Amino acid sequence: MPITESASAHGYSWRYDHSADEPEETFEMACRVASCVAGDEARKCGHAYVVATTLSPRAIHVFAKNNSELMTLAMEILYEITPEGELVRREKSTRH
Numbered sequence: 001m002p003i004t005e006s007a008s009a010h011g012y013s014w015r016y017d018h019s020a021d022e023p024e025e026t027f028e029m030a031c032r033v034a035s036c037v038a039g040d041e042a043r044k045c046g047h048a049y050v051v052a053t054t055l056s057p058r059a060i061h062v063f064a065k066n067n068s069e070l071m072t073l074a075m076e077i078l079y080e081i082t083p084e085g086e087l088v089r090r091e092k093s094t095r096h
Contacts, residue, residue, distance in 0.1 A: 002016070002017045002019070003015065003016050003030075004016075004017070008069070010063075010064060010066075010067040010068070010069050010070070011041070011045060011047065011063065011064035011066075011067055012041050012045070012062075012063075012064070013061065013062065013063040013064075013067070013070065014034065014037045014061070014062040014063075015059055015060070015061050015062070016030040016033070016034065016059060016060045017057055017058070017059045018030065018057075018058045018059060018060075027058070027060070030060050031051070031060055031078075034051045034060045034061075034062050035051055035079075035081065035087070037049075037062045038050070038051050038062045038080075038081045039081045039085060039087075041062065041064075042081045042082060042083045042085075043083055043085065045064070045083070046083045047064050047065065047066060047083065048064070048065040048066075048080045048081065048082050048083065048088075049062055049063065049064055049065060049080065049081050050062070050063055050064070050065045050077055050079075050080045051077075051078050051079055051080070051081070052075040052076060052077045052078060053075060053076050053078060054073065054074065054075045054076075055074075055076075061073075061075060065080055077090060078090060
């Protein structure tokens with residue numbers, strides 16, 4: 001389960017890259033972990049964090065909602081987590 005973490009002036013980011021030889025359950029578990037990571041960072045930093053996916057390469061991402069650098073990637077935003085712990089699901093997923 002290759003996970004990459006980084007921090008920049010835009011905040012903390014976390015990414016899980018899913019390889020084709022891994023079972024689907026691994027990706028599903030990474031999605032659950034991503035929501036925990038996003039919630040922890042949102043509470044710690046006082047900013048909303050977003051959980052998003054990319055298709056190629058297939059990956060799940062966590063990053064600060066106001067991170068303009070990452071918002072330029074072609075990704076589907078699944079939901080955001082506020083500093084208060086509220087999970088805001090997208091009724092219709094949003095592509096950036």
